[in-house]
Amino acid sequence: MAVGPDNRPELASVSGVRLGTAAAGFKDPDREDLLLVALAPGSRTAAVFTRNRLRAAPVLVAEENLATAAPRALLVNSGNANAATGQPGMEVARESCRLVAEALEVDADTVLPFSTGVIGEPLPLEPFDGALPVCVSRLREEPEAWWAAVEAIGTTDTRLKGASRTLEVAGTPVHITGIAKGSGMIHPNMATMLAFVAMDAPVADEPLRVMLETAVAESFNRISVDGDTSTNDALTLSATGQAAMAPVDSVTDPRYNELAEAVTGVCRDLALAIVRDGEGATKLLTIRVSGAAADAEAEAVADRIARSPLVKTAAYASDPNWGRLLAAAGAGAPEDLDWSRVTLHLGEVCVVRGGVRADDYTEAAGQAAMAPEEVTVHLDLGRGRGSALRWTCDFSHEYVTINAEYRT
Template identity: 55%
Template structure:
C-alpha cells in the first residue's frame, strides 16, 4: 500500500558517478541487495548520520573514514537485508572487512570507502556473501545505474524513491540526482533512513557540509511515519566537480543559490516519497502549524499531532474525530497556550475555534474533508508569526502486520 503516483521521471546521470547493483543473497536469494557507488577523484562529500546511541557498525566506520583528512571518498557500499547494528565489535570488523574488500579491488586507500547497511537489527552481517559479491558489483558499474540502485537499497519499501533535476546558471548546465530508501522506523533525527544525492557541480567541501544539514532539516527532518529513529540513518551529498565550474565557496553567489534550490527540491521530493510509501500508509498528511511564537514551538505541536496513534488511526478510518486533534494540540509542550485563540482546520474546513467546535462545522463537512488520500491538518495558534510544516501518514492494519512479520 502506498499513496499517490509512484513515477519519478527521468533520472539524469551525474558525470563522475557510476552505480552497480547486484544480488549478494544477504537475506533473500535473487533479490538485488548490494549497491556500489563509484565517484570521480576529488569528489567532495558531505554526510549526516543518525543520532541514535545504538548506531550501526557501518555508521561508525563511515564516520571514521570521513574524518580521515588524507583522502576524499571514492566508493560507497550499501547492503540491504541486514543492518549490522547491535552487533558489537564483530559488526565493526565486518564493516571494515567489507570496505577493505572494495578498497583492495579498486586499488584505493581503505579510508576512501564508506559502508552503509539497512535491514534487521541484531543479526551478524553475512560478510562472506557480501565480499564474494563485490567483483560482480564492480562489473555492474554504470553511469545509468541510478534506477537499479534505487531498487537495490529498498527494504520494506514497496517502490523506489528517486528524483533528478537539471538546471542552468551563468550559461552552464548542471544536474542533481538522488535516491533514498525508507518506509518504517522513520523519524529522522539528523537526515534520514538512507539517501544518496550527487551533483556534477564543483563545491568547496566546507560549504557543502554546511548546506546538507540545512536542507535535511527542511526535508527529511520534517517527516515521520512512526516516531522511531533508525540506528542506520545516513544522508550523503556528493559533488564531483565534473561540470568544470570554479568551486563554489560563497553562499551569496548565484551558483550557490541555484545549487541550494536544486538539492532542496530533490530532498523534499525524496522525503515526500518516503512518507507516501510509509509502512501500510493510506494517507499522505500535511500538518501545518501557523501563528507560533517560534518555529520550535510550531514543530512541537506538529510532531505531537503526527506521532499520536489516536490521531493516526482516526486518519486511517477517515473519521473526523477532531477531539483527538484538540487533545494532541493541548498536550504539546507549549507554555500558556490560550486554547480560545486556537483554530483547527481539516482541508480548509474550520473544525474548532474559541475552545470548542466551530458553529459553522457539520459532521458531513468533516467526513468529506477526511475522505481524500491527501489531507491537510492546519492549526492556527494565534500567538505569533512563526510557522512549520511536517509530513506524516496514518496507521493502518498493514502497518501492524508488516512490523509483526518483519523478521519472518
C-alpha cells in the same frame, strides 16, 4: 499499500557518479542486494546519520572515514543492518571498505559503508568478497544504473524512490539525482532509511555541509511514520565537480541558493516518497502549525500531532476527529497558550475558531475534508510567527499486520 500513483520520475545521470550492483546473497540469494557507488576524484561528500544512540557499525565507520578523507566510494548492502554486532561487526564494516579500496585502487578510508536490514545478526564478509568484482564490472553512469541501485538498497519498500533536478546555473547545466529506501521513518529491523544524493556541480566542503543540513531540515526531518528512530539511518550529498564551472566555495556565492534549492527539492521528493510508501499507509497527512511564538514551539506541537496514534487511526478512518488533534497539540503546546486564539483547518474547512468548534462547521464538511488521500491539517496558535511542517501517514490495520507478522 501506499498513497498516490506509483510515479517513477526520469532520473538524470550525474557525471562523476558510477553505480554498480550485484546479488551477494545477504538474505535472499536471488536478489540484487549490494550497491557500489564510485565517485570521481575531486568529489566532496557531506553526510548526516541517525541520532539513535545504538549506532550500527557502518555508521561508526562511515563517520570515522568521513573525518579523515574525501570519499571516493559508497558501499551499501541490504538484508543485514550490521547493528548490535559488537567488535566483529566493526571489523566486517572496515574489511568491506578495504575490499572496495583494493578493487578501485583508492585508500580504504575513502570508502563509506552503509547497511540496512535485520539487527543483531552477524554480517559475514564473504558475500562482499564474491560480489564486489561484479559491482565493479558493472559500474556505469546511466539513469538505469540509478534505478538498479534503488532496487538493491530496498527492503520492505513497495515503491522505488528516486528524484532528479536538472537546472542551469550561470549558464552551465547541472544534474542532481537522489535515491532513497525506507517505508517508515524508521524500521530498525528491516527498513532503516538510507538516501544518497549527488550532483555534478563543484561545491566545497563547508557550503556542501550547510546545503545538506538545510535540505534535511526541510525534508527528512519533517517526516514521521511511526516515531521510532533507527540504528542505521544515513544520508549523503556528493558533489563530483564534473560540471564545467568554478567551484562554489561559500554559501554567499550567488550560485549557492540555486543549487541548494534544487538539492532541497530532490530531498523533499525522496522524503515524501518514503511517507507515501509508509508501512500500511492509505493517507498522506501534511501537518502545518503556524502562529507560534517561535519555530521550535511550532515544531513541538507539530511533532505531537504527527506522532499521535489516535490522530493517525482517525485519519485511517477519514474521521474529522478534531478533538484528538487538539488534544495531541495540547500535549506539546506551551503552558501559557491562549486557546481562545487557536484556529484549526482540515483542508479548506475551518473546524475550530477561537478554541471551540466553529459556528459554521458541520460534520459533513469535516468528513468531506478528510476524504481525500492527501489531507492538510493546519493549526494556528494565534500568538506569533513561528511555524513548522510535518508529513506523516495514517495508522492502518495493514501497519499492524506488516509489523506484527514481519518475522512470522
